[in-house]
Amino acid sequence: MNGVKNAASSIIVTCTLCLVACMVVTLCFQVTEERITQNEQAKANELRLELLPDADSFTKVDDCDLVQGVTEIYKADNKTGWIITAQARGYQGWVTVMTGIDQSGKITSVKVTDVSAETAGIGTKLTKQDYLDQYRGASSVSSYKGKLNSTYIEAVSGASYTSEAVFNCVSLSFMQVQELIDSEKEAKLYEQKK
Amino acid sequence: MNRKSKREIFLNGLLYENPLLISALGICSALSMTSKTADAFWAGLTVLFTLVCTNVFLSALKRVIPAQVRIPCSMLIIATFVTVGQLLSKAYLPSMDQSLSDYLPLITANCIILGRGEIFACRNSIVNSAVDGFGCGCGYLAALLATAMLREILGSGTLLGLRVLSTNLDPVPLFIMVPGGLFVIGILMALLKKLLSLSKPVSQNAICSSCPASPHCPRVGKGGCTR
Numbered sequence: 001m002n003g004v005k006n007a008a009s010s011i012i013v014t015c016t017l018c019l020v021a022c023m024v025v026t027l028c029f030q031v032t033e034e035r036i037t038q039n040e041q042a043k044a045n046e047l048r049l050e051l052l053p054d055a056d057s058f059t060k061v062d063d064c065d066l067v068q069g070v071t072e073i074y075k076a077d078n079k080t081g082w083i084i085t086a087q088a089r090g091y092q093g094w095v096t097v098m099t100g101i102d103q104s105g106k107i108t109s110v111k112v113t114d115v116s117a118e119t120a121g122i123g124t125k126l127t128k129q130d131y132l133d134q135y136r137g138a139s140s141v142s143s144y145k146g147k148l149n150s151t152y153i154e155a156v157s158g159a160s161y162t163s164e165a166v167f168n169c170v171s172l173s174f175m176q177v178q179e180l181i182d183s184e185k186e187a188k189l190y191e192q193k194k
Numbered sequence: 195m196n197r198k199s200k201r202e203i204f205l206n207g208l209l210y211e212n213p214l215l216i217s218a219l220g221i222c223s224a225l226s227m228t229s230k231t232a233d234a235f236w237a238g239l240t241v242l243f244t245l246v247c248t249n250v251f252l253s254a255l256k257r258v259i260p261a262q263v264r265i266p267c268s269m270l271i272i273a274t275f276v277t278v279g280q281l282l283s284k285a286y287l288p289s290m291d292q293s294l295s296d297y298l299p300l301i302t303a304n305c306i307i308l309g310r311g312e313i314f315a316c317r318n319s320i321v322n323s324a325v326d327g328f329g330c331g332c333g334y335l336a337a338l339l340a341t342a343m344l345r346e347i348l349g350s351g352t353l354l355g356l357r358v359l360s361t362n363l364d365p366v367p368l369f370i371m372v373p374g375g376l377f378v379i380g381i382l383m384a385l386l387k388k389l390l391s392l393s394k395p396v397s398q399n400a401i402c403s404s405c406p407a408s409p410h411c412p413r414v415g416k417g418g419c420t421r
Contacts, residue, residue: 021270039285
């Protein structure tokens with residue numbers, strides 16, 4: 001009888017605590033939800049503006065085919081360019097890169113937003129702006145010297161896998177922008193024919 | 195149980211039973227959170243907040259929660275406070291959330307919080323438990339900061355993102371990796387033990403009184419298990 005009583009009291013206490021915990025977390029979530037969404041949007045917009053300083057605001061592009069590896073496309077509302085987010089495999093996991101490309105097809109800036117899966121102190125060297133500045137102004141990139149009309153991108157010694165992942169992400173972004181430009185041209189031609 | 199003053203309880207948590215450097219608790223999370231000083235500071239503050247709140251609640255509910263379900267209930271209380279802390283930091287301290295986003299949920303599994311709840315909060319008054327939580331939290335924060343500062347200076351050559359090592363000296367990346375962290379924590383453990391043994395030899399009774407196995411241990415009062 002005592003055992004049943006003990007078990008019942010354990011069940012009641014645990015269930016009550018679970019209910020109270022759920023209520024506290026739900027209440028806290030409801031209070032903070034609006035502010036969290038605002039913070040996330042502001043942070044994302046700030047990052048996009050950093051990559052494409054001439055833009056005013058951005059709209060997400062949903063109605064186009066994504067190149068494999070590209071996860072998100074944002075277009076500047078004043079038509080100054082695009083922000084492409086792409087992912088590529090690094091040494092231990094996925095590397096995420098955001099690339100700002102202007103209307104003429106030149107890179108305005110590159111930012112590595114996630115290298116958390118890579119080796120600390122080695123793969124994370126790629127987040128340094130000094131290294132990423134070599135992409136700035138490029139309209140085509142190459143990982144070996146001497147290729148015509150391409151900017152040569154040097155890899156970081158000891159972090160060749162992560163360097164390659166960042167390079168691949170930027171290349172994917174170029175492919176995606178080319179596709180966007182082509183589809184815009186096609187749409188214009190279609191309208192003219194109409 | 196012998197009565198201790200609030201100052202003694204605080205100093206006990208801060209120095210004599212420092213969670214990281216004396217009790218060797220929470221090493222896993224400490225290793226991942228101390229590669230940058232700013233991350234370590236925010237992580238330490240979150241642990242401090244969670245530890246004080248959890249100790250207060252566990253102490254208040256010690257007569258309500260049956261012994262059989264004390265650990266799951268403690269985990270539930272800890273997880274609730276960590277989630278609340280995470281939501282509050284996302285809303286009001288985005289910079290903290292940015293540097294701690296991966297590590298915050300790990301605090302739920304931090305054995306310091308569960309350990310202090312089991313060792314202290316479930317046997318003592320609410321105020322004493324709060325003081326113990328504050329002392330241990332401060333001790334953990336101080337230990338994290340010391341480890342992170344050494345690791346960041348030696349491993350990246352910077353402190354809080356500012357360059358402090360001469361440009362002629364190359365930092366040693368090993369220190370911001372896990373093995374380097376273990377090396378630094380080991381050195382700090384040895385230093386603190388030496389300093390404490392110089393200032394005040396710790397009595398075996400003090401060690402036994404904080405041991406969770408003390409009610410059933412045959413070695414209590416006979417020199418303890420370490421001697």
